[in-house]
Amino acid sequence: xxxxxxxxxxxxxxxxxxxxxxxxxxxxxxxxxxxxxxxxxxxxxxxxxxxxxxxxxxxxxxxxxxxxxxxxxxxxxxxxxxxxxxxxxxxxxxxxxxxxxxxxxxxxxxxxxxxxxxxxxxxxx
Amino acid sequence: xxxxxxxxxxxxxxxxxxxxxxxxxxxxxxxxxxxxxxxxxxxxxxxxxxxxxxxxxxxxxxxxxxxxxxxxxxxxxxxxxxxxxxxxxxxxxxxxxxxxxxxxxxxxxxxxxxxxxxxxxxxxxxxxxxxxxxxxxxxxxxxxxxxxxxxxxxxxxxxxxxxxxxxxxxxxxxxxxxxxxxxxxxxxxxxxxxxxxxxxxxxxxxxxxxxxxxxxxxxxxxxxxxxxxxxxxxxxxxxxxxxxxxxxxxxxxxxxxxxxxxxxxxxxxxxxxxxxxxxxxxxxxxxxxxxxxxxxxxxxxxxxxxxxxxxxxxxxxxxxxxxxxxxxxxxxxxxxxxxxxxxxxxx
Numbered sequence: 273x274x275x276x277x278x279x280x281x282x283x284x285x286x287x288x289x290x291x292x293x294x295x296x297x298x299x300x301x302x303x304x305x306x307x308x309x310x311x312x313x314x315x316x317x318x319x320x321x322x323x324x325x326x327x328x329x330x331x332x333x334x335x336x337x338x339x340x341x342x343x344x345x346x347x348x349x350x351x352x353x354x355x356x357x358x359x360x361x362x363x364x365x366x367x368x369x370x371x372x373x374x375x376x377x378x379x380x381x382x383x384x385x386x387x388x389x390x391x392x393x394x395x396x397x
Numbered sequence: 398x399x400x401x402x403x404x405x406x407x408x409x410x411x412x413x414x415x416x417x418x419x420x421x422x423x424x425x426x427x428x429x430x431x432x433x434x435x436x437x438x439x440x441x442x443x444x445x446x447x448x449x450x451x452x453x454x455x456x457x458x459x460x461x462x463x464x465x466x467x468x469x470x471x472x473x474x475x476x477x478x479x480x481x482x483x484x485x486x487x488x489x490x491x492x493x494x495x496x497x498x499x500x501x502x503x504x505x506x507x508x509x510x511x512x513x514x515x516x517x518x519x520x521x522x523x524x525x526x527x528x529x530x531x532x533x534x535x536x537x538x539x540x541x542x543x544x545x546x547x548x549x550x551x552x553x554x555x556x557x558x559x560x561x562x563x564x565x566x567x568x569x570x571x572x573x574x575x576x577x578x579x580x581x582x583x584x585x586x587x588x589x590x591x592x593x594x595x596x597x598x599x600x601x602x603x604x605x606x607x608x609x610x611x612x613x614x615x616x617x618x619x620x621x622x623x624x625x626x627x628x629x630x631x632x633x634x635x636x637x638x639x640x641x642x643x644x645x646x647x648x649x650x651x652x653x654x655x656x657x658x659x660x661x662x663x664x665x666x667x668x669x670x671x672x673x674x675x676x677x678x679x680x681x682x683x684x685x686x687x688x689x690x691x692x693x694x695x696x697x698x699x700x701x702x703x704x705x706x707x708x709x710x711x712x713x714x715x716x717x718x719x720x721x722x723x724x725x726x727x728x729x730x731x732x733x734x735x736x737x738x739x740x741x742x743x744x
Contacts, residue, residue: 294590295586295589295590295593296509296586298455298581298582298584299452299453299455299581300452300465300468301581301584302451302452302454302455302577302578302581303448303451303452303468303469303472304468304472304505304509305573305577305581306444306447306448306451306452306574306577307448307472307475307476307505309569309570309573309574309577310410310444310447310476310479310570311475311476311479311498312569312573313566313567313569313570313573314414314476314479314480314482314483314566315479315483316565316566316569317414317418317483317562317563317565317566318479318482318483318562320557320558320561320562320565321418321483321556321557321558321559321562322483322491322553322556322557323552323553323555323556323557324488324552324553326488326492326530326533326534326537327483327488327491327553329530330482330491330492330495330530331482331483333495333522333526334479334482334483334495334498337498337499337502337522340502340514340518341502341505341506344505344506344509344511344514345509347509347511348509348510348511349584349586350586350587350588351586351587351588351592351593351596352587353669353672353673353675353676354676354680354681355511356511356513356514356669356673356676357673357676357677357680357681359511359514359518360514360517360673360677360688361681361684361688363517363518363521363522364688364691364692365688365691366522366526367521367525367526367692367695368691368692368694368695369695370526370529370530371529371695371696371698371699372695372698372699372702374529374530374533374699375698375699375700375702375703376702377533377537378533378536378537378702378703379702379703381536381537382705386550386552387488387537387550387552388550388552389552390552
C-alpha cells in the first residue's frame with residue numbers, strides 16, 4: 273500500500289528514502305568531499321574575480337553551499353543528524369546575510385549609481 | 398594518487414579555470430570559442446581525474462565501488478554550473494546558474510539520505526534567497542553601455558586579476574584535496590549499521606507522543622486498554638533487539654497491570670525528518686534560539702538599511718500634524734540686534 277512518500281519511493285524502486293541504514297563507503301565520502309572542495313575553491317575564486325557586488329555575494333553563497341555539502345556528507349558517513357542540523361543553521365545565516373547584504377547593496381547603489389565594488393575603495397565621505 | 402600527481406591535476410584545473418575566466422576583449426570569435434572549449438575540457442578533465450583518483454585511492458581500504466552514477470551526474474552539474482556562474486559576465490545568468498548549483502546540491506543531499514534538507518534547500522535557497530538576489534539585480538539594473546553590443550557594464554565584462562584568482566583557487570583546492578586523500582582512508586564511521594539502527598530506535602524514547610498514538614491504536618486481543626509504560630524518568634522504555642532490526646516497548650495491557658513488551662513495526666523507527674527535528678530541539682536548543690535572534694536582527698537591519706530617507710520641510714511637518722503652514726519666513730528688521738554679538742558673523 274502506498275501511504276507515505278517513502279512507500280512511493282520504495283514502490284518505484286528508487287534508491288531514495290531507503291528503509292535500511294547502510295554504512296557509506298569512505299570512497300563515496302571522498303567523492304562528495306572533492307565536489308565540496310571544488311565548489312568552495314570556485315566560490316573563493318569568483319569572489320576574488322568578479323567586480324559586481326551582487327555577484328560577489330552570490331559567490332559567498334556558493335561557499336556556504338560547499339560547506340553544507342561537506343556537513344551533510346560527514347553526517348551521513350557518521351550516521352549523525354547533527355550535520356543536517358548544522359545545515360539548517362547555515363541556511364539561517366545565509367538568509368540573514370542575503371537580507372543584510374542586499375539591503376546594503378541597494379543603499380550603496382542609490383548613493384553612487386553603480387554596482388562596482390571598486391567604487392567603494394575609499395570609504396570616507 | 399601521489400601528492401605530485403594531485404598537485405599537477407589541481408594545477409591543470411586552475412589553468413582551465415583561467416582560460417575560462419580571462420577577459421576576451423579584442424579576440425576573434427573563433428579564438429575566443431577555442432579558448433573556452435579548451436578551458437572547459439581541461440577543467441572538467443582535471444575535476445574528473447581528481448574525483449576518481451581520490452576515490453580509487455581510498456577504495457581499497459573499504460572495498461567500496463566509489464561514487465554512484467547519480468552522485469557523478471549531480472557533482473558534474475554542480476561544478477559546471479559553478480564555473481559558468483563565476484565566468485559569465487551577466488549577473489542574472491550568474492544567479493540562474495547558482496540555482497542550478499542548488500538543484501544539483503539538493504540532488505546530492507537526496508543521495509545522502511538527507512531528504513528534508515534537500516527540499517528545504519530548494520525552498521529556502523532557490524525559492525527565497527535567489528529570488529531576493531534577482532529582485533535586487535533588477536532594481537539596480539544599469540543603463541546599457543552604448544559601446545558594448547551586449548549591454549554589459551565595464552566592471553561585469555572584465556574580471557579583476559584572473560590569474561591571481563585561479564592561483565588562489567588552485568592553492569586552496571590542492572590543500573583541500575590533499576587533506577581529503579590523506580584523511581578519508583583513515584576515517585572510520587562513528588557507528589556501524591547495527592549501532593545506527595539501535596540509536597534510531599532509542600531516539601523514540603524522546604518522542605512519547607508518537608508512541609502513545611501508536612499504542613492507542615493497538616488492535617490486540619490480549620491488550621484490553623493498552624497504556625504506554627513510563628520509566629522512572631518519565632520516558633517510554635524502548636528495547637531494541639541485538640541486530641537493531643526490531644524493537645519492543647513496554648506497555649500496560651490495562652491501567653495498573655504489569656507492563657509487557659510489545660514489538661513495534663519497523664516503520665515506527667524515526668525517519669530522517671523526525672531525527673533532524675529531535676536533534677534540533679534536544680541537542681542544539683541554544684543555537685536554535687540564537688538563530689532566531691539573528692534572523693530578527695537581520696530583518697531589522699535590512700529594514701533600516703533599505704528605507705528611503707525623506708527630508709520633510711517645516712511646512713510639510715506642520716501639514717502632517719494638521720496645523721496651518723507657516724508661510725514664507727521673513728526675519729523681522731530688529732531680529733539681528735537680539736543676538737549676543739549683535740548679529741555679526743564670527744570667523
